[in-house]
Amino acid sequence: MSKTNLRLIPALIAIAFSGSAAAAGFQLLEQNASGLGNAYAGSAAVAENASTIFYNPAGMTQLKDVEVSTGVSLVSASYKFNNNGSSTGTTLVGNADGGTDGYIPNAYLSWRVAKDISIGLGIGAPFGLMTDYANPWTGAAQSLKFQIKTINVNPSVAWRANDWLSIGGGVSYQTIDAEYVRVVGTGAPYSGATATLKLNDSAWGWNAGALFTLSPATKIGVSYRSTVKYETTGNVAFTAPLSAASGDVKASVKLPDTFILSATQKLGDQWELLGDISWTGWSSIPKIDVLRASGVPLQTLDTEFRDTWRVAAGANYQLNDAWKLKLGLAYDQTPVKGASTRLVSLPDNDRIWFSIGTQWKPAKNTTIDVGATYLLIKDAEINNDQSANAPSRGIVKGTYDDKAIILGAQLSMAF
Numbered sequence: 001m002s003k004t005n006l007r008l009i010p011a012l013i014a015i016a017f018s019g020s021a022a023a024a025g026f027q028l029l030e031q032n033a034s035g036l037g038n039a040y041a042g043s044a045a046v047a048e049n050a051s052t053i054f055y056n057p058a059g060m061t062q063l064k065d066v067e068v069s070t071g072v073s074l075v076s077a078s079y080k081f082n083n084n085g086s087s088t089g090t091t092l093v094g095n096a097d098g099g100t101d102g103y104i105p106n107a108y109l110s111w112r113v114a115k116d117i118s119i120g121l122g123i124g125a126p127f128g129l130m131t132d133y134a135n136p137w138t139g140a141a142q143s144l145k146f147q148i149k150t151i152n153v154n155p156s157v158a159w160r161a162n163d164w165l166s167i168g169g170g171v172s173y174q175t176i177d178a179e180y181v182r183v184v185g186t187g188a189p190y191s192g193a194t195a196t197l198k199l200n201d202s203a204w205g206w207n208a209g210a211l212f213t214l215s216p217a218t219k220i221g222v223s224y225r226s227t228v229k230y231e232t233t234g235n236v237a238f239t240a241p242l243s244a245a246s247g248d249v250k251a252s253v254k255l256p257d258t259f260i261l262s263a264t265q266k267l268g269d270q271w272e273l274l275g276d277i278s279w280t281g282w283s284s285i286p287k288i289d290v291l292r293a294s295g296v297p298l299q300t301l302d303t304e305f306r307d308t309w310r311v312a313a314g315a316n317y318q319l320n321d322a323w324k325l326k327l328g329l330a331y332d333q334t335p336v337k338g339a340s341t342r343l344v345s346l347p348d349n350d351r352i353w354f355s356i357g358t359q360w361k362p363a364k365n366t367t368i369d370v371g372a373t374y375l376l377i378k379d380a381e382i383n384n385d386q387s388a389n390a391p392s393r394g395i396v397k398g399t400y401d402d403k404a405i406i407l408g409a410q411l412s413m414a415f
Helices: 003-017 057-062
Strands: 066-083 101-114 117-124 128-132 145-160 165-183 194-215 218-225 228-238 247-255 258-267 271-280 288-292 297-301 308-318 323-332 351-363 366-377 380-385 395-414
Touching (some): 057 117, 057 145, 101 128, 165 247, 194 247
Antiparallel strands (some): 066 395, 117 145, 128 145, 145 165, 165 194, 194 228, 218 258, 228 247, 258 271, 271 308, 308 323, 323 351, 351 366, 366 395, 380 395
């Protein structure tokens, strides 16, 4: 590898760390923008640039000697709450919107070190969440702000065993930062006092995959990404008149594992079909117990998440040597079981992805992808009653009108 290419590595890392994932949503599929136009159908089988390191590291064997890929996805989400019978200690202000705008950067490098062996490095944000409400609002005692940011650094290796089988794997060093802000009761109907909880940690995980090239026109990919367990520590800060209650806190959380089965099928020189089915083990988060450093409980978030499935289908049309058009459709389950366990900090529901995109090759070894997705999210009913254990947090009851738009761009280069 030349000195010029080596100098690209810190530049790519700087891009990935230039901003944290602040997109609304918990699992962030947007680890590239090149797959956005297909709703990420075929993600473990496509292997069209170095971002395959995240979806299926075995795909690196399909790339050229050195490839770099970097991009960003912009997410604009709306979580509009319509009150219908809530009973809380805060002032009722009617409708409220917890949605925000955010971005998800990524960067990848793949290098063929021998005829059948490639190594790579991927940097992205696989999980993220941001909801932010004005103060006061109906559910302020349950949440004003909830933010989760992750950064995943994923060195990987791939080996082409023969003409039809490649395998790959990697390790992940992942960091997490979480911030949770809510109003706290002081015996008055509404005092405005807040508690701000901040937690962080780092942990290790791993991923592995296989790519089967059944024919020049047919590829099947399978991949698995492990759970990542955190033992987070931090502090909680209360505003007056509860400042004396501030102190150190801790919480354990295990982020879910994922499994992907993908396929791509070329139909002649112009059309290509893509398919994807994936599973996410969200039941690894039945609840989150936040404890003081002494072990005394501070608060429990009863998530009761369920495992979920996602199904996606896509198509590519090769318009000419320079341009490719992309389409995608996906059905994506929410981990939230129902109204009683839906949190105001994650007012999520089942959704359908409608995706379009295009790929342009301005030069032989340069590719630019752009994509757009509209998320049609089913109205989410909420009836979260926390009054039994915490009367000040009360009952939040109503309906969320959710929607989101994702825009992305990706630059990939081969050397």
